[in-house]
Amino acid sequence: xxxxxxxxxxxxxxxxxxxxxxxxxxxxxxxxxxxxxxxxxxxxxxxxxxxxxxxxxxxxxxxxxxxxxxxxxxxxxxxxxxxxxxxxxxxxxxxxxxxxxxxxxxxxxxxxxxxxxxxxxxxxxxxxxxxxxxxxxxxxxxxxxxxxxxxxxxxxxxxxxxxxxxxxxxxxxxxxxxxxxxxxxxxxxxxxxxxxxxxxxxxxxxxxxxxxxxxxxxxxxxxxxxxxxxxxxxxxxxxxxxxxxxxxxxxxxxxxxxxxxxxxxxxxxxxxxxxxxxxxxxxxxxxxxxxxxxxxxxxxxxxxxxxxxxxxxxxxxxxxxxxxx
Amino acid sequence: xxxxxxxxxxxxxxxxxxxxxxxxxxxxxxxxxxxxxxxxxxxxxxxxxxxxxxxxxxxxxxxxxxxxxxxxxxxxxxxxxxxxxxxxxxxxxxxxxxxxxxxxxxxxxxxxxxxxxxxxxxxxxxxxxxxxxxxxxxxxxxxxxxxxxxxxxxxxxxxxxxxxxxxxxxxxxxxxxxxxxxxxxxxxxxxxxxxxxxxxxxxxxxxxxxxxxxxxxxxxxxxxxxxxxxxxxxxxxxxxxxxxxxxxxxxxxxxxxxxxxxxxxxxxxxxxxxxxxxxxxxxxxxxxxxxxxxxxxxxxxxxxxxxxxxxxxxxxxxxxxxxxxxxxxxxxxxxxxxxxxxxxxxxxxxxxxxxxxxxxxxx
Numbered sequence: 001x002x003x004x005x006x007x008x009x010x011x012x013x014x015x016x017x018x019x020x021x022x023x024x025x026x027x028x029x030x031x032x033x034x035x036x037x038x039x040x041x042x043x044x045x046x047x048x049x050x051x052x053x054x055x056x057x058x059x060x061x062x063x064x065x066x067x068x069x070x071x072x073x074x075x076x077x078x079x080x081x082x083x084x085x086x087x088x089x090x091x092x093x094x095x096x097x098x099x100x101x102x103x104x105x106x107x108x109x110x111x112x113x114x115x116x117x118x119x120x121x122x123x124x125x126x127x128x129x130x131x132x133x134x135x136x137x138x139x140x141x142x143x144x145x146x147x148x149x150x151x152x153x154x155x156x157x158x159x160x161x162x163x164x165x166x167x168x169x170x171x172x173x174x175x176x177x178x179x180x181x182x183x184x185x186x187x188x189x190x191x192x193x194x195x196x197x198x199x200x201x202x203x204x205x206x207x208x209x210x211x212x213x214x215x216x217x218x219x220x221x222x223x224x225x226x227x228x229x230x231x232x233x234x235x236x237x238x239x240x241x242x243x244x245x246x247x248x249x250x251x252x253x254x255x256x257x258x259x260x261x262x263x264x265x266x267x268x269x270x271x272x273x274x275x276x277x278x279x280x281x282x283x284x285x286x287x288x289x290x291x292x293x294x295x296x297x298x299x300x301x302x303x304x305x306x307x308x309x310x311x312x313x314x315x316x317x318x319x320x321x322x323x324x325x
Numbered sequence: 326x327x328x329x330x331x332x333x334x335x336x337x338x339x340x341x342x343x344x345x346x347x348x349x350x351x352x353x354x355x356x357x358x359x360x361x362x363x364x365x366x367x368x369x370x371x372x373x374x375x376x377x378x379x380x381x382x383x384x385x386x387x388x389x390x391x392x393x394x395x396x397x398x399x400x401x402x403x404x405x406x407x408x409x410x411x412x413x414x415x416x417x418x419x420x421x422x423x424x425x426x427x428x429x430x431x432x433x434x435x436x437x438x439x440x441x442x443x444x445x446x447x448x449x450x451x452x453x454x455x456x457x458x459x460x461x462x463x464x465x466x467x468x469x470x471x472x473x474x475x476x477x478x479x480x481x482x483x484x485x486x487x488x489x490x491x492x493x494x495x496x497x498x499x500x501x502x503x504x505x506x507x508x509x510x511x512x513x514x515x516x517x518x519x520x521x522x523x524x525x526x527x528x529x530x531x532x533x534x535x536x537x538x539x540x541x542x543x544x545x546x547x548x549x550x551x552x553x554x555x556x557x558x559x560x561x562x563x564x565x566x567x568x569x570x571x572x573x574x575x576x577x578x579x580x581x582x583x584x585x586x587x588x589x590x591x592x593x594x595x596x597x598x599x600x601x602x603x604x605x606x607x608x609x610x611x612x613x614x615x616x617x618x619x620x621x622x623x624x625x626x627x628x629x630x631x632x633x634x635x636x637x638x639x640x641x642x643x644x645x646x647x648x649x650x651x652x653x654x655x656x657x658x659x660x661x662x663x664x665x666x667x668x669x670x671x672x673x674x675x676x677x678x679x680x681x682x683x684x685x686x687x688x
Contacts, residue, residue, distance in 0.1 A: 230439070
């Protein structure tokens with residue numbers, strides 16, 4: 001097992017290298033560069049000498065592999081992700097707090113999704129074709145069908161109208177720029193439920209369906225009958241055998257659920273005005289702020305790879321059928 | 326509904342019966358209609374005896390077996406009949422009166438009556454070791470510690486002929502061959518020395534050599550432990566080899582039952598006769614001439630009717646070669662006794678034995 005994990009970690013290195021190259025190439029693909037989009041947006045004309053000076057300063061006229069090398073060597077040796085053109089600040093200053101908040105929201109959402117969907121999915125499968133099952137299914141489909149941003153707007157309205165909460169963002173106005181303190185954490189928590197519920201709804205609905213389908217498959221397997229035939233009680237039987245097997249696909253789904261939460265929440269985050277990475281990435285892509293965009297894409301990719309690794313290790317741990325060779 | 330215990334005791338002690346299934350009906354209530362999977366089956370089993378239930382696929386053999394353990398999957402349900410079982414302490418209980426999820430039936434399952442299934446490939450959990458499943462059965466029914474249960478599990482694996490039992494107790498099912506898995510299933514089934522083993526086509530999914538090994542194993546274990554075996558199969562060769570008594574089923578009911586000699590040498594029911602005729606033989610005079618004539622192997626005409634489309638009268642009449650128009654398609658035959666311990670549900674025998682009709686009426 002330890003060798004398996006070590007080997008998987010070693011494999012990460014070339015994967016990350018390739019991912020970083022792709023991330024860098026992708027952000028270079030659109031025509032023009034940050035200066036071009038800056039010039040196009042600028043009110044007054046910028047003379048060519050000024051543009052050339054900027055271009056040289058940012059190294060934009062160098063060949064792409066030289067630019068890439070500057071960027072990646074800075075990350076590896078100094079943890080320096082380069083400067084954001086638009087914000088005129090180091091990328092690392094901009095992203096760490098946002099990345100932390102994104103992680104917190106994602107992990108909470110993931111917990112919310114699992115805690116809610118697994119028991120409901122089990123109930124729905126065990127009581128299939130009963131009123132309870134139909135009810136859960138209908139609610140689940142509504143949750144799947146309603147776009148997150150719409151749900152965000154509705155819940156924001158409810159939170160504001162009936163609970164008098166300041167809506168939008170993750171902090172009340174007085175805490176936005178404040179230092180970290182107990183009060184600030186509590187304020188954060190009181191704001192967190194909204195994005196967690198909104199981001200988790202669709203995932204919960206989807207996972208209820210997945211759990212229900214998985215479990216229904218397992219419930220009709222002969223090993224369930226065999227366990228029943230040796231005298232196990234229904235409840236112990238349910239959790240020891242079919243539920244245990246039905247959870248495996250959920251663990252492997254972890255790999256794609258996680259990055260989707262990190263990057264896929266951009267629109268909701270914009271609607272809710274969350275200080276997460278989604279809106280930042282969206283803006284940086286619009287303005288071709290290449291070091292910022294590239295770094296964000298790289299970090300999301302790294303999260304994806306780590307998510308895959310974690311789910312693979314978990315799966316190897318809980319499912320003996322997976323060969324470690 | 327439930328007869329008093331003394332009455333039951335008297336009924337059963339007469340011939341040391343272990344299990345008495347009386348006219349059990351198990352129906353499945355689906356949206357499309359009621360499927361009468363088991364529609365009046367009676368059978369009885371003495372201690373240490375082997376009873377074979379034979380019949381085509383879909384005739385209700387498996388559902389009948391599952392009805393005994395009360396593990397019929399929904400929407401199936403026992404709608405009438407009684408299943409009397411003599412517990413180890415001598416008390417006779419009616420299994421149909423029990424709550425299928427209750428503690429009482431769970432004590433019977435695995436403790437007094439065990440079951441092994443058709444597909445050893447899928448009857449073991451894919452994510453638990455063989456040993457943990459044997460130990461589970463032991464710990465559920467016997468007052469032993471985990472360590473003792475493990476020791477017992479190893480000796481059970483040894484008993485069913487699994488090599489290196491001390492090692493393979495920690496193997497997962499996917500690490501074992503089909504034959505080994507069925508041996509492991511038998512070890513689980515025998516873990517608490519049941520009085521009755523229900524074997525639902527335990528050799529169907531195995532190759533012929535392994536089949537023979539598993540049959541030998543079951544027979545040896547039965548001889549040592551004195552348990553009774555209810556063996557479900559469609560293989561008449563297996564029946565001839567292991568059965569004491571035979572019940573032939575067709576469309577959810579027993580059409581003929583008797584000793585293995587009576588069924589093979591003096592079959593009464595047209596269905597039983599047709600079944601026996603459709604066995605390919607290479608040792609008899611018939612087949613030698615058959616080889617010469619290039620005659621086709623006999624097969625029963627028609628197919629098993631759709632469950633929603635049960636024939637009226639005798640369910641076998643559309644395929645029967647001795648069909649009597651106006652009689653067989655309107656009168657549902659009772660059980661008539663052809664001789665002692667040999668009963669047949671066919672109107673051909675209606676007049677021949679008035680006594681049997683009176684003694685052994687079915688509905």
